[in-house]
Amino acid sequence: MNRIELTRIPFIKNTLKSRYPQLAVFIVMLVGYIFAILAGLIGTPVGSHNFSIVFVWIAWWAILILVAVPFFGRGWCAVCPIPLPGEWLQRGAVLAPPDKRPKWLNLRVPKMFRNIWMQNISFLLLALFSSVLLTTPNITGIVLAAMLFAAIGLSAIFERRAFCRYLCPVGGFIGLYSQTAPIELRIKDKQVCVKCEGKPCYNGSDAGYGCPWDVFPGGMTKNTFCGLCMECIRTCPHDNIAINLRPFSADLAKPSTRMDEAFKAFIMLGSAIIYAGVLLGPWGSFKDAAYNVGSGAWFIYATVFLATIFIVLPGLFTLGIMTTKGRQSLKQRFMSLSTALIPLGLMFWVAFSLSFVLTNASYILAALSDPLGLGWNLFGTANAAWQPMLTTILAPAQTLALVVGLVWSARTAQKVNEAGASTIPVIVYCFVATSIMLWLLL
C-alpha cells in the first residue's frame, strides 16, 4: 500500500494550517485538565466518584491506548494541554506572529539529556507509585499539577518544548508506539528541503514558530519525535510538508539504533505484564505491596518491578539473541531486534486496558453528573449503577489483541533482522511473553 496524502484534501489542509481549530481544542483540553487538577485536590477522596480519576485514568487512558496511539500515533500530543501555558509564556503570545527575541533563557538542553532516558525514569517513577496514583484523587491532582508546572519551568529555562521532548512520562511511550501508527508527517521532496534557505520549519519565520519538538522535518524518518503540532505545515514556504496515511508499522522496518529506545520497549512490555498480574490478578498480597508505598513489601515490589524490567526481560532477550550468529555486535543486535517488541508491547497494553476500561467505564456516567462527588446530578446520571461492560467478548478480544501482537512482532523481527541471521530466538521470546500475558489475563 502506498501512502495517501491527506493534506491534498483542501479541508484537511486548511484546518491544520489555521491556528484557530487547534486553539479551540487546546482551550477545551486545558479547561478539562485544570478541572481534573481541581477535582483531584478538592473533590471527593473516593476515586471511583472523582472526575480526576475517572476521566484521566479510565476515559482518557481508554482513548489514548485503544484509539489515539494505535491509529493516530502522537495524535494526543497534537492536542495535549500540558505544554501550552509554558509555551505561551515562552513565546509571549498565544496566536500572535513570532517575535524573534527570546522571552526567557532559551537555553539548549544539554547534550547528555537529549535522549529519552529521563522519560524512561519519569515513567518508572509514576509506574512504581501507580497503585496510589490510579486510585487516589489528590495524588492524581498533584501529579497533574506537577507536570503542568514542570512544563512551564522547563519552557522558562530551555528552548522549545523541552518537557514534551525529554521529560514527559507519557510522551516517551507514545513516541515509541507512534511508529506503528498508520499516519505520519513527512516532507514531500527532499531536494526542496536541501535547497530551502533559512529552514523556517526548524528556525521559524513570520508564518510560524520553529519546530517546538526540535526536529528538522527534512531529516525525519520516524514518527518518534514528531508531536504533530502542525507548525511546520504553517511555516514551510514551499508547501513541502504532508500528512500521509500509510501502512501500519511502516517505521518499524528501520531498526532502532538507540539504547534508550530499546529499554523503553522493555519498560513498557514489563510494566504491562506486571500490571496485569498485580492489578488484575486475584493475588491480594501483590496489591497490598503495590499500594502500601514505603512499606517493606512495597520495597520488595519495587525491586522486583525494576529487576524484571532492567535485568530479567533484557537478560533473557540477550541470551536468546546470543544463540544466533551475525555480523553486527551483540549491542547492535540487541538494539535493533528490540524493535520487534514494540508492536507486542502496544498490544499487551491494549489487552490490559480492555479489561480495566470495560470493567470500570460505567463510572464515567456517574462522574459526569457529579464530578467532585458533592452530591450534584448535572445530567441525571449521578446514580448510574456500576456495571461491567461487554464481559462476554472481553476474553476473545484480549486473545485477538495478543495473537495479533505476536504475529506483528514476529514480522517486525524478520524485517529488522540482518540478512542470514535467525529470528527464531526473538519469536520464541515473544511467544513466551504472550503466553504469560494470556495466563495473567484469562
Next chain:
Amino acid sequence: MSYRLSLLLLVMAGLVVAFAPLPVQPITPQERTFEIDAHQFAYSPSELHVNPGDTVTIQLISTDVVHGLYVDGYDISVEADPGQSATLTFVADKPGSFRFRCNVTCGAMHPFMIGKITVGTNDWLYRSIGLASLAVIGFFPLSSFLNQSKKKDERNIAS
C-alpha cells in the same frame, strides 16, 4: 502451495482451535460451599475451582468495611456489611474462568479487588495459547511467501 491456500488453511486451523467442541467427562454435579473473607482489598480464598453444573454457595464475610462480590459472566452479586455474612447461591452452568470483583466502593484499591472462579477447566486459556502457537508455526511459511513476492517485486522494478 500458494500463499492464499496456506493462509486459508491457517485460518481454518485457527477456527478449529478456537471453537471446536472438546470432549467433556461427565461429572455428577455437587453442592459446593465456600466461605470467603473479604477485606481491603482482597478475597480469601481468592481462587475457586468448581465443576460445571455444581451448585455453588458463597458465604461472603466482610471483616472491615462493606464489600460486595460480583461474578463476571454470571452477572450476579451479593453484598456483606462489616462483620456480617451474606450468601450467594448459583448453578455454575457456564464453563470457563471468570473474575469476581467487589461491587461496593470500599476504598482506594476497590477497582482492583478481584478474585477468580474457574468452572471446569479454563479452556479459553488453552485455546488462546493454541492460537498463539498456531500463529507462530504458520508464520514462517507465510512470511517466506511474503518475502519471495517482495523480492520478485523488487526484481521486476529493477528490470
